[in-house]
Amino acid sequence: MPWYVVHTKSRHEYKVNTRLIEKNFQTFLPEMEAWSKRKDRKKKILVPLFPGYVFVQTNLPDNEVKLNILKTVGVVRMLGSKENSEPMPVPDEKIDAIRCFLSAKTEIFTLQYPREGEHAQIIDGPFAGIEGNVVKCDVEKELFVVSIELLKRSVAIRLKGFQIRKLSS
Secondary structure, eight states: OOOEEEEEETHHHHHHHHHHHHHHHEEOEEEEEEEEOOOOOOOEEEESSSTTTTEEEOSSHHHHHHHHHHTTTEEEOOOOOTTTTOOOOOOOHHHHHHHHHHHHTTOOOOOOOOTTTHHHHHHHTTTTOEEEEEEEEETTTEEEEEEEEEEEEEEEEEEOOOGEEEEOO
8 A cells, every 4th residue: 555645734743643543544653863952951752753744554546535634633735746636655665764764773863054034043163152144045065154243243154054053033
C-alpha cells in the first residue's frame, strides 16, 4: 500500500496521528530528539522530524477514504499535484530511508536562518549578544548582513550562519 503525506495544523501532528490510528489507518510520525529550553532547565524531548506533517498508508481507490482522512480534526490537506489536487504517493524507498536514518540515532540539527527584514541576534564573535535587523542574506553562501543600531548609527556586519540566530517576534 502506498504512503501519503498529510499536512496538519501547526503543532497538531500527534493529535492527527492518534485520530488517524483510531480510524484504523497505518501512520508514521518520524520523531527526533531536541533540547527544550525551560525557564529553569534544559530537557531532551521528542519532536516531529517534519513539523506539520504525518505519513498515512492507505489505498485511495475512492473519495470516501480520502474524505475520511481530510475530515480528521487537525488535517489541513493531503499533499499532491496542483493540477487535479490528487494526493501523490511517497515512494516506499523514501519511507524506508527515513526509518533507516532514524534507527541510526544520528544527531539532527535544524537551522532556521533569519530572512531579510527579520530581527536577529548575533551569537558568536566580537558582537555576540547584539541584536539587529537582517539587511541582506545569502543562505547558500551563509552570509548575513545585519544592521545594528550602535550610538545612533547603523553598522553593517558580515556574518556566517552559525554566528546568527533568528529572534521570535
